[in-house]
Amino acid sequence: MASAERTTETREHSRIRIRSDVAITRGHMRRARIVLAATAVAWAAAPRLVDGAPAVTTEHARVARTPEMLRQPPILRNMSSHPGVVEVTLTAAPTRLQLLPAGPLVSAYAYNGSVPGPTLDLREGDSVIIHFRNQLPEPTTVHWHGFHIPADADGSPLVPIAAGTAHDYRFRLAKGSAGTYWYHPHPDRRTRFQVSMGLFGGIIVRAPSDPLTAKGIPEKLLILSDNRFDSGGAIAFPHATSLAGGIDLENGREGNVLFVNGQVMPTIPIRRGELQRWRIINASAARVYRLALAGQRLVHVGNDGGLFERPVEVPEILMANSERLEVLVRGTGSPGDTTVLEDLPYDRYMPQTRPADWDRTLQVLSSRCSTATACRSRSAAGRIRGTCPSTRRSASRSTSTIIQENGCSTVISSITRTTG
Numbered sequence: 001m002a003s004a005e006r007t008t009e010t011r012e013h014s015r016i017r018i019r020s021d022v023a024i025t026r027g028h029m030r031r032a033r034i035v036l037a038a039t040a041v042a043w044a045a046a047p048r049l050v051d052g053a054p055a056v057t058t059e060h061a062r063v064a065r066t067p068e069m070l071r072q073p074p075i076l077r078n079m080s081s082h083p084g085v086v087e088v089t090l091t092a093a094p095t096r097l098q099l100l101p102a103g104p105l106v107s108a109y110a111y112n113g114s115v116p117g118p119t120l121d122l123r124e125g126d127s128v129i130i131h132f133r134n135q136l137p138e139p140t141t142v143h144w145h146g147f148h149i150p151a152d153a154d155g156s157p158l159v160p161i162a163a164g165t166a167h168d169y170r171f172r173l174a175k176g177s178a179g180t181y182w183y184h185p186h187p188d189r190r191t192r193f194q195v196s197m198g199l200f201g202g203i204i205v206r207a208p209s210d211p212l213t214a215k216g217i218p219e220k221l222l223i224l225s226d227n228r229f230d231s232g233g234a235i236a237f238p239h240a241t242s243l244a245g246g247i248d249l250e251n252g253r254e255g256n257v258l259f260v261n262g263q264v265m266p267t268i269p270i271r272r273g274e275l276q277r278w279r280i281i282n283a284s285a286a287r288v289y290r291l292a293l294a295g296q297r298l299v300h301v302g303n304d305g306g307l308f309e310r311p312v313e314v315p316e317i318l319m320a321n322s323e324r325l326e327v328l329v330r331g332t333g334s335p336g337d338t339t340v341l342e343d344l345p346y347d348r349y350m351p352q353t354r355p356a357d358w359d360r361t362l363q364v365l366s367s368r369c370s371t372a373t374a375c376r377s378r379s380a381a382g383r384i385r386g387t388c389p390s391t392r393r394s395a396s397r398s399t400s401t402i403i404q405e406n407g408c409s410t411v412i413s414s415i416t417r418t419t420g
């Protein structure tokens with residue numbers, strides 16, 4: 001993988017396919033050295049680059065002016081009637097979509113016609129069959145990011161699916177694998193391009209008993225991505241030997257418009273006092289997010305490995321590419337009040353290619369308090385606590401204790417799973 005493409009990958013890739021990564025990386029590093037040499041003169045003349053770097057804040061703010069309610073990606077339809085078997089059809093194909101609010105129809109790649117692709121909703125222990133059809137004009141694969149499955153089913157670059165052909169992916173999910181995952185292409189040298197063209201989707205693996213679901217806490221799937229567009233609204237890729245192409249190679253291709261489920265700065269309605277579980281996936285090719293909820297602390301309850309034993313209350317969470325996290329968010333304030341999920345500045349750049357506006361905070365989405373429910377809440381590390389007239393106490397079989405919210409109040413001191 002090229003150095004820029006490697007930024008779409010996580011530690012999991014490194015663990016699972018060290019040998020193939022090393023081989024691919026060497027080849028790409030040779031190409032990277034050639035490109036870097038070709039642009040060295042220009043870089044020397046522009047020690048703090050502005051021209052060629054994406055104007056992140058300006059463009060994102062410009063297109064984020066028409067807020068709309070957050071949509072959930074469609075769920076892939078299970079065609080099997082056998083318990084424990086999930087059989088779906090997934091097609092990657094070129095299409096034309098409106099990617100920018102009020103923007104034109106532009107060329108994109110999509111799974112089953114949508115960006116993000118449909119969500120794969122699974123359970124631990126499921127036998128999964130994915131009938132994949134590659135209608136792209138180039139080879140691709142589908143990689144099930146985070147799954148511990150046989151290498152030949154995992155969509156590696158070593159098992160490409162040729163243009164115009166089909167392939168069945170088959171695997172079984174292990175017990176204890178509940179969590180949030182995602183899928184994306186992983187062809188040799190084209191991962192960055194195909195993901196940027198729109199090929200990515202979410203995966204949820206559910207446990208037989210999920211303490212948060214059991215308590216009726218509603219959940220949202222939030223797939224974060226970014227992209228870059230030309231003046232005509234088309235997805236923009238600089239030439240590999242251009243200055244911007246060299247920057248992409250060094251920094252990874254970072255977009256100047258941020259999306260959640262393909263929407264720019266959408267709104268999530270939340271009742272006052274309501275607790276929501278947000279499953280967040282960083283499907284951006286290179287962007288590292290420092291997520292913070294303005295005016296609130298985040299209650300971090302899970303990551304790539306599923307739910308934690310106990311929640312952790314934090315002011316912000318650093319989220320690298322391909323990482324997943326789960327947080328609990330409470331509706332606060334008066335009806336109509338909004339709380340903004342922000343991407344705080346994170347300096348991961350080489351000085352000569354650092355975007356001029358890297359230190360600006362970006363708005364990712366907002367949650368809007370929708371109805372009045374009188375609640376006063378206070379928080380402490382490891383628990384969420386609120387006060388309301390009446391609460392119902394329930395205890396799981398393990399050490400976890402959850403006081404179920406009755407209208408508005410919830411205390412969670414532990415979220416240990418009680419799977420049987």
Ligand SMILES: [Cu+2]
Pocket residue numbers: 008009010143145146184322
């Ligand atoms: Cu991946």
